[in-house]
Amino acid sequence: MINMREVGREEHHTPFGALIVDDEDDIRLLVRLAIQRWNRGLFVAAEVDDGETALDRIENADPAIVVLDQMMPGIDGLETATRILELRPHQPIVLFSAYLDPAIERQAAEIGIARCVHKRDLSSLPSILYGLLSPS
């Protein structure tokens, strides 16, 4: 396990915790690095590698936003999102997937997922997350 030191957290921003759910260690690392680099009140509240674990830990982590992979062993992203929203109906969720098509995006919208982001747009992920959390 690679531990990157915390960098650039700015105190004047209201901190928002993010829950990262992805079975790929390096993807989680990249998301964390991107959030740290963006450095505007976002931090990684927790990282888990599958949907079941996310459901177990979401109440304790109490994230402001969930970054959710679609293709994972066990329950997939859409199923995980459905069950998270049953527990926390107003939970903002971003589906972060390497494979998105109109069918999945439509399903995501129906479930109540706030946004779908392709993994190739990793660099714009932090601003999208922040935009969702600050309606201004």
Added chain:
Amino acid sequence: MRLRKRGLVARLVLAVVVAGTLSAALGALLLHWTARSTLRAEVVQRSSLVAHELAIRLYGRVANDLDTLQMVAATHAVTQLVPEAAAELRTVLRTSATYDELVLFDVRGRPVTAAANAFAAETVDYAGRPDIADQATAGGYVGLGDAFPPDLEMAVPVENPPGTAVGFLLARLPLELLAAGIQQHDLRTGTTSFLVDGAGTVLVHPERDRMVDRERFPLEQLTDGHAGTTIVVGVNRLIAASAPLEAFGGAVVLTQDERIALQPVSRRLLDLGAILGVVLVTTMLAVSLAGGWLLRPLGQLLEAVHRLGRGERGVRVGRSGTGEIALLAGEFDRMAETLDRRDAQLTELQRLSLLVNAAVDCDGLTDDLVRGARSLLQSEAAAFVALRDDGPAVTAVGTVLDAPLVQELVEVSTNGAAHVSAVPDGQALSVPVTTLTGATLGVLTTVRRAGDFTDEEVRLATAFAAFAGVALDNARRLELEQALVNELQESVERRRMLIGGVSHEFRTPLTCIAGFSSELQERWDELASDERELLLAKIHQHADELDHLVTQLLEFAATERGRTSTTISVVRLADIVQQEIASLAPLLAGRPVSVTVPHTEVLADPRMLRGVLNNLISNAVKYSLPGTPITIHAEHSGDAIRIDVRDEGIGMSPAEIQLAFEPFWRAPAARGERGTGLGLALVAEYVRAMGGMLRATSEPGKGSTFSFTLRARVREAQP
């Protein structure tokens, strides 16, 4: 051919005899008919003459009686018209028995006096006769009385003085008496003569009974008035002739039985008939004598041929006639039997063709063919020995073929011709079954315990085998086509999974490479050198991963297209294993790896062997927890080497083991492990290409062992 000639001669003789007899009979009949008509004409003419003679004779009698009566009328007392005249009349009656009665009338027809014959049958009512008064007083009257049978009445005028009629004298006489002369004639000549009135009513007939009824003789049938001709009265044909009787407007009719009249001719006919009869009887005797052994069997044969021609089955003549006829009958029966058998076989063939056309799978078809061959060739047992790559496969009904026989049949099939051989319990007829292109599919055999197979049956079996070959070939093609379709569908499904699954596997390393390189680019100065090295190592790792994926895909594509070339060489197994473990060292870091491989040489393609080991070891790492041991063990197993790669990981269920070697299949338990799902499929392909075997044993939760074999190099024995 001889038989046929004899049949023709027999028929010709018969025809001549029949024709001769028929023409003789016809000639006789013609002669008879001519003689008969001539004689009839003669008889009619003679009868007519006789009738006229009789009529004249009758007329003479009547005229004679009238003369007598006129003399009586001239007597004194009568001319006075006094009752005393009766005495004179009675005197007349006594002297002449001709009249039954004499009556004296006045000029108006009123009776004056009368006298009756003592023999008169009945008392006469002396009624007045004004009806005939005028005629009788004018010149005389002859007519018939009202009674039946009637009397002849004749009247003459009574004149006083002469020339002046004062009354008339009437005499009644029975017609019978008048006709007595006719009857005497009849007695002499055998004819039947009688009197009729103008309407044809029979008045006097020799048979008295006939006179009770007013029988009417059909006078109008006699041509030219009352001339003679043949008429039919009752049941008898009569030759009749008549002559008119002017006296009372009637006629004399003379009849005779035609048979009697023409008897002389008939007698001649009888003679002729006798001769003909002799001829006929002789002929019939000859025919019936010949018929016993010649015609009857021929007739039966003809009938049988006719029935056979109509499509009837089961027609037999049986033992019939003698000599050639019997031979012919025998030949016919054999032919009919053959026809029946062929007919049954044809029906069976048709049934089979329907059955076979309906069959869609080779196994069902084979069963049908074997059963069909057994019934078609009326055998106790039948079998089909299919020649397959993995040895002969026997489908049998009725018996189980033993191995030597199967071997014999297989040999027969290579000769390409039908073959009859003796088997322990009878005869076996074997025919090779080939496709249209000549490829041998197997041998069809039927075993018969009683009776030999005929040449015809051998030909039938050959024809059936040809038919079976086409049918089997078709079914096989159908199965192959179905298999091909299934394979294509699977292939399409694999492609779909490849695109869906593999693109995802590519996406992750690409995302990582792009992400880490971007991180390095943008935060190079912020990052510590170890952090930079870590990110660079990660980029390298993901690039390797991509390379591995691409390599696997290309390899798999090559095996699918059949383009893998195998280069078997002698390799030292231990060396290859060590090299591969070394190349996988980063992956195996932190794990105890146990390697026990003997220093032995194997026959293998080095590239493929490395591929096998790489995939099996990577797999073991992927599906087991970090730090758990991995064991690589090899040992001799016969003339092969078995290599085991064992992990203590999550293991697989029996169902998962079944799927493990399928391309693109990935264990659902794989967590965060990428892969194409092609690794084990490639392993299977490589092991097969090197002539080895591959198997997996596993227990969920305890780990899996993948074992494959390679041929060990056999060291040549030292001389």
